[in-house]
Amino acid sequence: MLHVKKSTKLPILAGVLLIIAVVLSACSSQGNVAQTSPTAGQAANSTVQKEEASTTPTTREYTDSQKRKVTIPVNPQRIVYVGSDPGDLLALGVRPAGASLSVIQSQIVYADLTKDITDVGYPVNLEKVTMLKPDLILHDNWDEKAIDTLAKIAPTVALHSDQATFERMQELGKLLGKTKEADQFKTLYDEKAKQMKAKLDVDIKPGETATVLLVMGKNLYVMGHQGASVSLYDVLGFKPAPKVQTDLIDKKERFATISNEVLPAFIGDELFILSDQSKETVAVTNNLMNSEIWKTIPAVQNKRVYTLDSSWNFDDAITRERLLEQIPDLMKQK
Known part of the structure; x- marks a missing residue:
C-alpha cells in the first residue's frame, strides 16, 4: 500500500549594502590657491562620514515564505538556523552561530564543518537560542508556532523549504547579501558534474x-x-x-x-x-x-x-x- 506524504523534509531580495567612503584631501597651495590645513580637512572628513553613517540603513524589510513582512538586519552577524539544511549556509560561506544539529549531525556527510556551531536542538531549545543573542533566525517553515515564538527573540524568517537546492541557495543569497557566492557555487558545481560525467x-x-x-x-x-x-x-x-x-x-x-x-x-x-x-x-x-x-x-x-x-x-x-x-x-x- 502506498502512503503519500505531504511535501516535507526527510529524516534567503537581499539588499546590497553600499558603503561610500569619502576621502577629503587637503589641497596643496599653488599660486593664489589657499591651502586647507590638515586639521580642517580631517574635521570635514569626519563630519561627512558621520552624516553618511547616520543615513546608511541598517535594516530592511523582507517578505518570507509565509508572506510575513520581517524587518531584518542588512548585514546579519549572528544567525541561528533551525532546519535540516545548514549545508546551504556553509556553501555560501556563512557560519551560523547556532543550528539544529542534534538529529542530523551523526547523519550528514559534512559534520566536519559543524564542530564550532552551537547545537540549538530539535525541537529547538529557546534558552540556547536566546543565549546566542542572534540578530537573525532562519527557520525551515515546518512549525508555524515555533516561528512565532522565535520571532520574540530575534527577527525570524520562514524559508521556502520546498524549493530545490539551488533555488534555496539563490533565495538565501538574496536574503543574506550572498548572491555572488550562490552563483559561484552553482557554476563550480556544474563544472564538477561535467568533469565527473566525462570520467564515468x-x-x-x-x-x-x-x-x-x-x-x-x-x-x-x-x-x-x-x-x-x-x-x-x-x-x-x-x-x-x-x-x-x-x-x-x-x-x-x-x-x-x-x-x-x-x-x-x-x-x-x-x-x-x-x-x-x-x-x-x-x-x-x-x-x-x-x-x-x-x-x-x-x-x-x-x-x-x-x-x-x-x-x-x-x-x-x-x-x-x-x-x-x-x-x-x-x-x-x-
Whole structure:
C-alpha cells in the first residue's frame, strides 16, 4: 500500500549594502590657491562620514515564505538556523552561530564543518537560542508556532523549504547579501558534474529509468525528485520509473512510504537503496532483500542494484557537491 506524504523534509531580495567612503584631501597651495590645513580637512572628513553613517540603513524589510513582512538586519552577524539544511549556509560561506544539529549531525556527510556551531536542538531549545543573542533566525517553515515564538527573540524568517537546492541557495543569497557566492557555487558545481560525467565509465542509455528507495528504521520510502535521486535524474540523466513520475513527481510529492507488496511497480531499470547501520534498519533491509517479492524485481534479477549510506539523501548544497565525488564508485557496484 502506498502512503503519500505531504511535501516535507526527510529524516534567503537581499539588499546590497553600499558603503561610500569619502576621502577629503587637503589641497596643496599653488599660486593664489589657499591651502586647507590638515586639521580642517580631517574635521570635514569626519563630519561627512558621520552624516553618511547616520543615513546608511541598517535594516530592511523582507517578505518570507509565509508572506510575513520581517524587518531584518542588512548585514546579519549572528544567525541561528533551525532546519535540516545548514549545508546551504556553509556553501555560501556563512557560519551560523547556532543550528539544529542534534538529529542530523551523526547523519550528514559534512559534520566536519559543524564542530564550532552551537547545537540549538530539535525541537529547538529557546534558552540556547536566546543565549546566542542572534540578530537573525532562519527557520525551515515546518512549525508555524515555533516561528512565532522565535520571532520574540530575534527577527525570524520562514524559508521556502520546498524549493530545490539551488533555488534555496539563490533565495538565501538574496536574503543574506550572498548572491555572488550562490552563483559561484552553482557554476563550480556544474563544472564538477561535467568533469565527473566525462570520467564515468558507464553507458546510460536514453530513457533508462532509476528508482531510489530509502530504508529508515522499519519504514520503506520511495523517493520522488528529492535527495540523492536529484543527482541521478538531473546529473546522470536517468529517468524516473513511470510510477514514481506519476504518483510522486507529477504530484510534487517528495517521498512516500511504500509497502513490500506494491514495491515492484515503482522500480525502474536501476535500483538505488539508501540505508543506515542501525539494527532496525539493517534487519528491515535484510528481510526485504531475502523476500520472494524482491526476487521478482527485474533490476534485482539483472544485478542492477546499488547501495549507499542514507547520509547521501540530504538535499543541501554541500551534500549535493560531495555526492559528485561518490557517484563513480557507486556506479561500479554490481
